Amino acid sequence: MKAQGSVFKYGDNVDTDVIIPARYLNSSDPKELAQHCMEDIDKDFVNNVKQGDIIVADKNFGCGSSREHAPIAIKAAGVSCVIAETFARIFYRNSINIGLPILECPEAAKAIKAGDEVEVDFDNGVITDKTTGASFQAQPFPPFMQEIIKAEGLINYINQKKA
Amino acid sequence: MGMTMTQKILARAAGLDHVVAGQLIMAKLDLVLGNDITSPVAIKEMDKMKTEGVFNKDKIALVPDHFVPNKDIKSAEHCRCVRNFAKKNEITNYFEVGEMGIEHALLPEKGLTVPGDVIIGADSHTCTYGAVGAFSTGVGSTDMAAGMATGEAWFKVPSAIKFNLTGKPAKWISGKDIILHIIGMIGVDGALYRSMEFVGDGIQYLSMDDRFTISNMAIEAGGKNGIFPVDDKTIAYLKEHTKREYTVFEADADAEYDEEYTIELDKLQPTVSYPHLPENTHVVSEAADIKVDQVVIGSCTNGRIEDMRIAAEILEGRHIAKGMRCIIIPATQSIYLECMEKGYLKTFIQAGCVVSTPTCGPCLGGYMGILGDGEKCLSTTNRNFVGRMGHINSEIYLASPAVAAATAIKGNIVSPDAL
Numbered sequence: 300m301k302a303q304g305s306v307f308k309y310g311d312n313v314d315t316d317v318i319i320p321a322r323y324l325n326s327s328d329p330k331e332l333a334q335h336c337m338e339d340i341d342k343d344f345v346n347n348v349k350q351g352d353i354i355v356a357d358k359n360f361g362c363g364s365s366r367e368h369a370p371i372a373i374k375a376a377g378v379s380c381v382i383a384e385t386f387a388r389i390f391y392r393n394s395i396n397i398g399l400p401i402l403e404c405p406e407a408a409k410a411i412k413a414g415d416e417v418e419v420d421f422d423n424g425v426i427t428d429k430t431t432g433a434s435f436q437a438q439p440f441p442p443f444m445q446e447i448i449k450a451e452g453l454i455n456y457i458n459q460k461k462a
Numbered sequence: 463m464g465m466t467m468t469q470k471i472l473a474r475a476a477g478l479d480h481v482v483a484g485q486l487i488m489a490k491l492d493l494v495l496g497n498d499i500t501s502p503v504a505i506k507e508m509d510k511m512k513t514e515g516v517f518n519k520d521k522i523a524l525v526p527d528h529f530v531p532n533k534d535i536k537s538a539e540h541c542r543c544v545r546n547f548a549k550k551n552e553i554t555n556y557f558e559v560g561e562m563g564i565e566h567a568l569l570p571e572k573g574l575t576v577p578g579d580v581i582i583g584a585d586s587h588t589c590t591y592g593a594v595g596a597f598s599t600g601v602g603s604t605d606m607a608a609g610m611a612t613g614e615a616w617f618k619v620p621s622a623i624k625f626n627l628t629g630k631p632a633k634w635i636s637g638k639d640i641i642l643h644i645i646g647m648i649g650v651d652g653a654l655y656r657s658m659e660f661v662g663d664g665i666q667y668l669s670m671d672d673r674f675t676i677s678n679m680a681i682e683a684g685g686k687n688g689i690f691p692v693d694d695k696t697i698a699y700l701k702e703h704t705k706r707e708y709t710v711f712e713a714d715a716d717a718e719y720d721e722e723y724t725i726e727l728d729k730l731q732p733t734v735s736y737p738h739l740p741e742n743t744h745v746v747s748e749a750a751d752i753k754v755d756q757v758v759i760g761s762c763t764n765g766r767i768e769d770m771r772i773a774a775e776i777l778e779g780r781h782i783a784k785g786m787r788c789i790i791i792p793a794t795q796s797i798y799l800e801c802m803e804k805g806y807l808k809t810f811i812q813a814g815c816v817v818s819t820p821t822c823g824p825c826l827g828g829y830m831g832i833l834g835d836g837e838k839c840l841s842t843t844n845r846n847f848v849g850r851m852g853h854i855n856s857e858i859y860l861a862s863p864a865v866a867a868a869t870a871i872k873g874n875i876v877s878p879d880a881l
Contacts, residue, residue, distance in 0.1 A: 312650055312739060316847040321826040325529060325536035327503045339849040359651040359684065363845060364826070365586040367503055367602035388655050388686060389586055393602035443486050443616070453604050454510050457612065461512055 300421045302379035302400065303429075304352035307337075307344060308413035313356050314363035315390065319372040327368065329375035336372040350377040353419065355411045357383065361390025370394045380419050382426060382437070384408040395444055396453040402426065407435035421448075464714025466622040467689055468657040471597040471711050475580040483621035483718075491521065492596075493574060494609040495583030497565055497822075498526035502543045503603035504584055508611055516551045517613030523555040523574060523583075524548050525565040528822040533829040563794025563820045566590035566678060566762035571794055573704025577692045578711055582609050587762045587844065589680045592689035593673035594696055595710060599687050620686045622657040623648075624719040627664035629728030634878050636772070637672030638764060638842065638862035641679040642733040644725065646743030654684035656720065659713065661691060664727040670699045671768035678763045679844055682740045732877045734840075735860040738848045746865055749875035756839040757788045757870040758851075759863050760818075761825045764842035765793030767800055769863040774806035776867035776878050777813040783873030788815040789824060789831045815870070827851045833858075840869045 317340040319332055326332060337344035354373065360383035361369060370393050373381065381394070384405040394401045400421055407426045411417060415430040424437040440448065450456035465473065465481065473481040475489035496504055501524055516522055524544055529537035548556035555574060562568065566587050569575050577595035581588065586600035601615070609615050625644060645652070658680045660673075668676075673690050680688025690696070692710045700708070732746040759765075759773050770792055782788045790810050792798040798820065801807050810817050824831030825843040833839055833852030838859070841851070846858035859875060868878040 314845075314847045316826070316845065316850050320849055321499075321528075321828055324499050324826075324828075325534055325540065327506070327540070339854045359654065362650060362684065363586065363681075363847060365584055365588075365600040365602050366499065367584075367604060368499075370602075371503075385651065385654060387651070387684060389600050389602060389681075392605060396602060396604035396608075441486060453608055454507050457608055458510075458512050 301418060302351060302353065303418040304349065304379055306353050306355050306411055306413055306415045306417050307348065308411065309340065309354065309356040311357040312359045312362055313340065315361055315366050315369040316363055318361065318369040319366065324366065324368055329371050332368050332372035333375035336376040345376060348376050348378065351379045352377060353417050354378055354381045355408055357408055358385045360386050362387035365389045367393045367397065370397055370399045374399045382407050395447055398452040402437035404435050404437040407437065463718055464716035466657060466717045467659055467691065467711050467713040468597055468622060468687060469619055471578055471580060472617060472619055474578065481619045483619055485619045486616060487619060488614050488616050489580050491582060491609050491613050491615055492579040493521055493523060493581040494606060495523045495565060495569065495581065495585065495588060496606050497528050497585055498530060498537065498541050498544055499528045500584035500603045500606060502540045504606040504610065505543060505547045507604050507607035511607065511611050513611040516610045519552050520554045522553050522610055523569055524553055525557050525562055525568060527562055527564050527820065528826065529828050530562065530821060531559050531819065561795065564762045564765055564822055567766055567793035567797065570594060570674065571703060571796060573706060576700060576704055576706050576708035577696065578709040582606065582615050586681045587678050589685065589687050590674055590678040590762060592677035592680065592687050593670060594700065595690060595692040597687055597689065600681060620655060620657045621720045622659050623653055624722040625658060625660045626722065626724045627660060627662040627727055628724060629664050629726050630667045631727040631730060634732055634864045635727065635730050636862045636864065637668060637675035639730055639733045640725065640727065641676045642735050642740065642743050642860065643730055645679065645683045645740045648683055650682060650739055650741045651684040653680065655686055658683065658685045658688040660688065665690065665693065669768055670695055671766040674766065675763055682844055732862060732865050734865065734875060735846055737846050737857040737859070740846060740860060746875060746877045749859070752838065752859065752875045753873055754838040754840045754859065754869060754875065755787065756831060756833065756837065757786065757866050758824050758831055758839060758841040758843060759866045760791030760793060761822065761843040762793065763844045764863050765791055765797065767797050769842065770797060770801050770806050772863045773867040774809045776864060778809050780813055780871050782814040782870040786870055786873055788870040789818060790815050791818045791821060793820055795820065824851055840866055840875055842866050
């Protein structure tokens with residue numbers, strides 16, 4: 300499985316309050332949440348993001364609240380993958396559980412610039428910056444998590460195990 | 463090699479004699495928690511599962527607390543969804559408006575969290591119950607759904623950081639100052655993926671409410687959980703609040719820690735986190751020039767009875783500054799009632815404060831105290847991110863109830879000693 304898109308770049312400690320402000324949490328509809336994704340940090344994001352685009356950020360992406368609405372909003376906005384130096388742990392779990400691909404790769408997070416065209420190969424964890432030609436190797440997922448990702452989320456994984 | 467307190471609790475819940483950091487385990491859950499924001503998403507996910515309802519109706523707690531009493535029609539629909547689910551599945555611990563409180567103040571008060579438990583909650587501040595010696599951690603709605611259906615959750619066994627708390631804190635130094643100081647020291651990702659284990663002779667001077675505040679904010683350092691050993695104060699608290707039996711776990715003498723820090727509690731000063739991260743800490747004396755428009759005293763971090771007592775002690779016979787808005791929110795109905803019986807409500811109202819029914823409202827910019835463009839707020843809550851309490855150009859300063867009450871009176875950020 301591969302993803303390709305242009306990059307939206309953010310810094311350290313992007314928190315779930317800026318990914319989806321709580322004033323919109325009276326909804327749990329992914330489409331509605333997507334309309335306000337990143338609003339408090341980048342008000343142009345929702346107007347500029349295209350299906351398949353990629354978010355690249357520095358350390359501790361998704362810190363703060365446990366709201367699953369954050370990865371849901373990112374996924375529903377069309378983002379195909381988030382690459383960061385590190386992720387906050389609840390955001391990390393939530394992304395895997397809902398089937399939003401995320402990759403930890405400090406080198407890629409540092410080198411990739413906003414607007415670069417990036418390709419991600421999820422099978423081998425190779426991230427290629429097509430604009431600069433550089434490529435990076437992301438941390439591989441433990442096999443157990445790969446199974447959840449393959450099932451496209453925790454609920455399907457549990458259903459498949461039961462069947 | 464020995465195990466940390468957290469590792470021992472997780473080993474028991476996974477049915478294993480021994481676990482090591484990094485190991486993936488499947489653990490049995492003693493409690494699964496959700497609120498009015500996260501539960502509707504979990505309920506939708508659970509509908510997709512091939513399951514016969516919940517794993518145990520007594521081991522699920524549903525607490526509408528974020529946007530209740532319903533702040534608008536959409537919130538009302540979320541609450542209705544949770545209410546109907548609770549009714550259909552005969553959830554024992556569903557707390558309706560009138561019985562509810564802010565979840566992390568309510569559950570220990572109701573005796574639902576005891577030492578040795580493994581608890582997940584679809585709320586990041588679920589780590590609060592480490593104060594009673596439980597392993598508890600925040601998860602998202604899908605994990606909550608899976609937990610409600612199966613009674614199990616997967617964990618990566620965390621490594622740990624040891625915080626050795628020594629000495630006796632000065633009069634106005636509370637759990638809030640201690641945890642803000644620690645976050646300032648290690649940063650908002652300083653404990654990422656790891657346990658924060660608090661030990662040392664200083665713990666004897668910390669009330670249970672201080673410990674709840676400290677464990678509550680472990681997540682603000684990125685921690686998976688923040689846990690205290692069980693001592694006489696814990697046992698006295700449990701005697702008063704629960705009939706459940708429990709097992710006390712202690713870290714092995716040869717447990718391994720990634721890092722160790724010593725915090726001299728007797729040397730701490732009242733601490734304030736500046737916008738827009740909890741790690742931006744300063745001692746209160748540096749903040750004297752900062753004038754604020756609003757003060758909030760409450761939340762799962764600082765809405766407990768001791769927080770109310772300290773605020774009342776400072777506000778007694780005084781009035782808040784002209785133009786100040788001071789919002790005080792006792793975290794549960796029982797705390798609210800005690801505030802009434804002890805005369806704190808009268809003190810607050812006579813001082814010019816407003817007092818609200820329990821709600822998370824202002825802490826996350828929901829309602830009950832939203833900030834406008836350029837406004838500044840000194841709050842006893844837990845996060846000061848951009849836009850957290852309202853407009854993206856508003857600013858939040860985090861501090862203890864003592865600093866909050868003194869600031870409400872003076873109008874600028876001060877310690878009660880400055881009054």
